[in-house]
Amino acid sequence: MTDTGERATMEPTGGQTPRDGLDARLVVDRGTFRLDVALTAAPGDVVALLGPNGAGKSTALRALAGLEPLTDGRLHLDGTPLDRTPPESRPVGVVFQDYLLFPHLSALDNVAFGPRCRGASRAQARARATVWLERMGLADQADTKPRRLSGGQAQRVALARALATNPRLLLLDEPLAALDARTRLEVRAQLRRHLAEFEAVAVLVTHDPLDAMVLADRLVVVEDGRVVQEGGPADIARRPRTDYIARLVGLNLYRGTADGHTVRFDSGPSVTTTEDLSGPVFVAFPPGAVTLYGERPTGSSARNLWRCEVAGLETHGDQIRVDLTGELPLAADLTTVAAAELGLHPGAPVWATVKATQTHAYPA
Template sequence: MGVRSVLVTASGSAPTQPRDRRDAAAGGGVAAQLRISRGEFHVDVDLEVPQGQVVALLGPNGAGKTTVLHALAGLLRLTDGSIGLAGRVLDDPAHRRFVPAEQRHVGMVFQDYLLFPHLSALDNVAFGLRARGAGRGAARATATRWLERVGVLEHADSRPRQLSGGQAQRVALARALATEPGLLLLDEPLAALDAATRLEVRADLARHLREFGGSAVLVTHDPLDAMVIADRIIVLEQGRVVQDGLPAEVARAPRTDYVARLVGLNLLRGAGTGPMVALEAGGVLHVADPVDGPVLVAFPPTSVTLHRRHPEGSARNVWQGTIAGLEQHAHTVRAQVAAPGHPAVLADVTPSAVAELDLAVGAPVWLSFKATDTHVYPA
């Protein structure tokens, strides 16, 4: 994808706080220490989400994203730790405190929306209000306002099966927001939409979440959803936080291979001495500025040029390898170049370059990229 460039905290290191982060406990947001054991899988995540902030949880399958969401919702009990929302303790195993899901001031939007099939859109939105004690007339009046706010009032009398995916998503969002929750949880809310609808609903969702006064946690696999919607991104891998910060910082300075692939960058590790980095995977890299000690080096595949002969020119990083894979990416082809004694590198080339260079899996190539195209930061 085209997102270039959150900073970041490696697991086990002190997190760098995003500039606009406030104290969640003092501001009425979420303050949680999530310790959850499910068989051999363990989640150990500290999470603070101030009021008015949207946090996106990214991570590969099995990273613990849904486990975190279900614990916050009250669908899963903590093994240890605690969850607090606006100063109210929702889960604290050490003190035998657990608030059931239906008694938490939490709204949730599921991937498949989970609208009641026998109720109209209006009555689906009114349901949560009625469950909290509102009268039928007041609940339907509030639901009407919310359907108008999310742009589907004309479908108030429609049943879920009569709604498109985008319309159902808006109804589900209105149902979650109508009760004015202190915490809104969204589990892959755009995953079931087609590409055209997703573009429109993503923009609408971002706008509604900016207007939402509580804390919001969004689980997604799509980095573009996270970049567009969230104020802050937290990346989970194997039940731990590996990166936490502002979207632009995460995209510019990934700290794991998963994040690098997600934002479309090459990521290499090594030890810097002056303008050189000795890479863990072998070889030496030239960088633009002097460095010292363990570093990460990121650079985009678009900066890598492929050649069939040893290249001429000013690029200082040059080595020989073979094409290990070719993959179509929109209007470009992404080539993976493997080389003995060097790390694998991704390069984006045009389809015409594939033809001109006669690129195929196993073909020998030279790759080159400039020192000025690299971004170096402490490991």
Template sequence: MNSPPAQTGKTTPVEAEATGTGLDAHLVVERDAFCLDLRLAAAPGDVLALLGPNGAGKTTALRALAGLTPLTDGYLRLDDRTLEDPTQRLNTPPEARPTGVVFQDYLLFPHLSALENVAFGPRCHGTPKAEARAQAADWLQRLGLADHATTKPRRLSGGQAQRVALARALATHPRLLLLDEPLAALDARTRLDVRAELRRHLAAFEAVAVLVTHDPLDAMVLADRLVVIEHGRIVQEGTPADIARRPRTDYIARLVGLNLYQGHADGHTVRLDNGPAITTTEELAGPVFVAFPPSAVTLHRDRPDSSARNIWRGGIAGLESHGDQIRIDVSGELPLTADLTTVAVAELGLAPGATVWATVKAAQTHAYPA
């Protein structure tokens, strides 16, 4: 999108009480070969993160919530007001929805100062110029930008521009705040600072916030609940802690840094659908997932005389730096990843193609019902 959000209409925004019931939506968008079909619910004060790989439907969902992409079916209700329902031919235009949007590239008006950018929303909703500017000044003060009120966007840092965009979204007192990859355009250091600042503002936000991201750290830090989307459908949802501890797809397992397998449990033994058995400390029966972190894996060049109940033969498929360690992809009867120190990799003489034995203690695995 190459232009700022469509807020130029003169329609009065939908009014909602501060003590609303929040978001209730069934988003169905059919487009070519892709179909988005999501049910979302969030109470006022909740921060909901939509997480998923590229092409999963996250941006389509956000545009549907904003009214920028019409629903094919389903509905969108906010604080008990129906904003969109194709079966009733009801579609509230974007500028009339009590919604604020922070786009990935912020889309600030380049010819307006920070103050004028923030005042733009209230002005479009009929607020007199002097009052709108006073409200904008207050928002800039709250976000620590009072000294940059007269600054044009091109002279703002990435973090400052992000805060101006947030202030512009909040200045209309939205009942639904949408954030589209709000930290993606920032460098690593700025991202760290702005993430902490954004978390503080979201914690104080009294309506519903929906964050769209592909970054698991942003989602884990900023959101109260995660909704993981793949191919336009929800594959898992829950608190960040639940998602991180019990992933249910390979995509989620990679995000949270776990080796994940699916199989059938009989007591402490899980026979994998495509692979060997894994011994666990949990005693379960029926379909299960088994997960363990790369740090739980120990590699050996020769078959070890180890107390570990789980041992598999494999080959080194690849090595790459991962923080202060080396992440190693092991192929074989049980494909897995292992994290070793640089010293350990050197001492073992590990290189692509080398044969290794991998061990994992049962106590370091985690099994749970599928």
């Protein structure tokens, strides 16, 4: 049995081999829904599975945990196949969305539960749990039952319980979803620190782009059971490839065909960009790059001009988000004063412009 001061995972010996970490292709057939997602990650990586409700994120997480049998594919962890290994025998720790702490056990005994299940004596398990509660800043809550813990404290107890078994794979299912906005900000920063210290693979499931961008090294975006895009947070934010991702990162996104600096959209209109490209491309620009006029502007330097109609208005932070239909459906962000001066209301005709320098075109 390892001593109570050990790190979250075993120290690597002799350097990591290419087989270290996670190598999986998760195929799950469930009636009309089919999940087919490939995941690879090296020790120390934090991967976020991001996608809309029903995309298959939680199914993928359950498959990794052994709670959902694979129809096909593979699941290897540090070179060892886990496809047929029962959940309780996998070197996997799970933090569930609602934490699932045992209500009748103290914080200390909740954390000690995992090591006890892995064969540690009661004294060994409680000693290890004490170390983990200290790491989480919860030493003074050791005897507290879950109902008396705050949301942030409960989240940290659940994380300590998952890490106390020294997992080689840590799974987090919407770990911040149950928290209020203020607590979420604090706990997100704490979780980022703990994940940065974790030496094995962590997979995070979330539908919140901020959680994904802040906590993960790599994003894997899943829609309808398939991976539609993956990469670093900055790359995905700058080059979205689906409408879902564009909405998440707050961009207008269009697909078209480029001929030099002109892109003809599949929907009909065209746009002038600064990039010189050829063939299928995406064009993206933020709603804040859109300028609206009540009448067709004269003498405007913007080369991109479309006649639109206001479809809806909503508060978006300290601005007004204007949903537009017409020649080019798009979203525009205006100050409250600007929206009032234009007299915007559903059905109002407007002209929308975007400067070429504020667009971003990239190969599709």
